[in-house]
Amino acid sequence: MNGPEKGGEGDTPERGVATKVRPKTKKPSLYRVILMNDDYTPMEFVVSILMGIFKKTQEEATKIMLNVHQKGVGTCGIYTFEIAETKVAQVMDAAKRAQHPLQCTLEKT
Numbered sequence: 001m002n003g004p005e006k007g008g009e010g011d012t013p014e015r016g017v018a019t020k021v022r023p024k025t026k027k028p029s030l031y032r033v034i035l036m037n038d039d040y041t042p043m044e045f046v047v048s049i050l051m052g053i054f055k056k057t058q059e060e061a062t063k064i065m066l067n068v069h070q071k072g073v074g075t076c077g078i079y080t081f082e083i084a085e086t087k088v089a090q091v092m093d094a095a096k097r098a099q100h101p102l103q104c105t106l107e108k109t
């Protein structure tokens with residue numbers, strides 16, 4: 001189609017407001033969900049949290065749990081803010097209901 005020019009890319013001199021089309025898609029910031037070790041939360045509970053909330057396999061969940069157990073802290077996953085925030089809330093809620101002191105937080109990447 002050869003309709004009238006609308007952008008700023010024709011061969012006529014520019015006038016008025018620049019309207020060059022530019023895709024306006026900023027990449028969302030990402031957040032790491034961190035799990036903290038403690039001396040009381042059962043290992044099986046942490047594995048069940050990693051499988052249920054973070055969709056890890058039993059093998060992945062066990063590896064992450066043992067890493068947190070040994071190092072004191074570890075990453076469960078990296079998500080956009082709303083998803084990360086929701087997962088933290090789900091972990092804290094499950095831990096509270098089960099009366100375990102498990103702690104989970106967010107960290108901007």
Ligand code: TYC
Nearest residue numbers: 036037038041042043068069
């Ligand atoms: N340290 C706990 C225990 O020995 C297990 C554990 C692992 C707790 C990871 C929390 O984020 C955690 N029962």
